[in-house]
Amino acid sequence: MNTFNVESKIFGSVAILYPKGYLNNLAAEGLEKECDSCISKGIKNVVLNLNGIELINSIGISILLGVIEKVKGTDGTLCFTNLSKLHSETFDMLGLTKYMKVYASEEEALAHLQGALG
């Protein structure tokens, strides 16, 4: 069963990723690779639009945290947008929102990133 895929687009110096499906360990590793690919192309700012994520498990969460740390380590920024009520609640319950930049929409995230980039 492979219920996960990720699409992407480049918006200026920002990569927007659209993961879809069940974010488990395998999927999160796939997402991590996609982020690595962006970083290798010199794109350090990534927006993860989680609108298409139906379910996420704790292993997927852990890998996402690793990606956050990795992007941060390159002086980049990883933003999360379009979280469902459940996912937002989950990250909050686990105390992880302090490590995440969360925005309601892609537009908000892009506006923040472009403002930060000057």
Next chain:
Amino acid sequence: MPFSYIPKDQFKGREEELGFLKGLPGGSGIAGNVLLTGPRGIGKTALLHQLYRDLFKDPAGPIPFYYRFQSPSLKGSTFAKDFFARFVRQTVACYRHDESLAMNLMLPLQKLLYKATDPKLAFLHELAEDFEEQAREGDIHSVIRAALATPAAAAARLGRRFVVMLDDFHLADGLYEDQQADTPFASSLFMDSIDATSCPHIIACPSADGVSAGPASNLVLHGLAEDSAFSLFKDECSKLGVSVPGEVVELMKYTGGSPRYIRNIAGAFHRMRRGVVTPENFRECYAHEVAEGDTAYAINSAFMSHTGGRLMIRPALELMIRILEMQGMPSEPQKLCRALAMPVETLETVLDGLVKAGFVRAGAAVSIADDTVLHDAMRARYMLEVEGRASEIVREDIILRRFGPEGEAPVRFEVVIPSDVPEAELVAAKAVRQMAENAKMGPDEADRLQLAVIEACINAMEHSGSHEKKVFLTCTVKDGRLEVSVESQGGKSFELDSSADKPEDGAPPRMRGYGLKLISGYTDGLKVERAGSRARLVLLKNIKSVKEDHD
């Protein structure tokens, strides 16, 4: 032995049946054979013992002979010798009016024959010589027939009829020559003796199914009437110093009128030190009895002896529970095998044993015997042995099922997922979410529960360390609550101490350990149960409606 009878003043509620067996009101003895059936513990043996006692004391009536088949498999030659020896013993005892002689099983046959000093009993020596010659030279069928023909031969020589009582006759098919099951349909060897008109036979067994007893009246023993049942219960409790108020008479319906169950529950009151019978005490004692008490022991012993041993217990229990839950199943073997995922040979062995034991009836459909105590005992055994539940949980379940208000029986679903298939936990989680919706849980709560179930399954799949490669999920809806148990084999699962706390301010995020934190955050209660090598995590979630969900 037939002399372990109940005192006449305590033998209640069977006067009509006893009279029938004694040929009353015709008064001229027993006409024809009788097939005496009824569930275990309903009083067939006690009735035969009472009949034996009454006939023993009547010097002018027929001579009673009682034989009980003790084992589901018995060597034919051993049976024949035992049958013959007991017949001689009881005949001599009856003639001499000596009860102690009838009970003295240690007295060898030769010494017993020396006591047959009455000239009228001299024929017994000839019969013994003939039998011993058959035992030396004949084949197994001849030896058994020779033993079984003894009552008719004795009747002809004495000029008096014999009443032959064969108790637990369904075990007669277990007779074998050299090894078990080498003599199928062994009970057919009894047909000649059963047909002998000089020796009416009373054949007792749990059920008429699968029993060949020839032409016979069928006397079915049902439960005692409520007043007789209550009278018996009061007497038994009184002997044990337990007080029984009159208003608890309605509780007798839970015993099915079975004297054995009634006595056992009375005994439970005494063991559990309940000095007065109240509805609450009764429920506790009942639950204890069917889960762990004398009733459970008796039912489980019969179950074990009829289902072919320890290896067959689990398939037999699964079959029983399936039949019980479905209230009947198609009897075609292929359909049963498919429904139970059981090999044909296993199914046929188990089903045959359960039918003979009277636990199950086979016909157009396979159905469980109409005995609610049996149902509860089987459920309890299944929960204890197959599901590995704690005794306390099992007793609570019994009380809820049996004594709860109508319509509040728990609804239970079971799912088995392979632990080596990627994303299998999604199947289980989505099934649970659907069950939650069906139970009118709000969508947000159902979503949270779904996440918790995913984590529980992943934990079981990752940490069980077993070769079984299966995770068992049970989802039960009861009392406005949904209970999900996730179980696997292997001892490393569900270590609740390893849950992650919220990271402190300024500290980097912990990379693992969020699973159990997530489970506890999204449920209303958690329990970890371990039974042997099996571990079970039980998630509890209150069912809040859509409105409550949004409040």
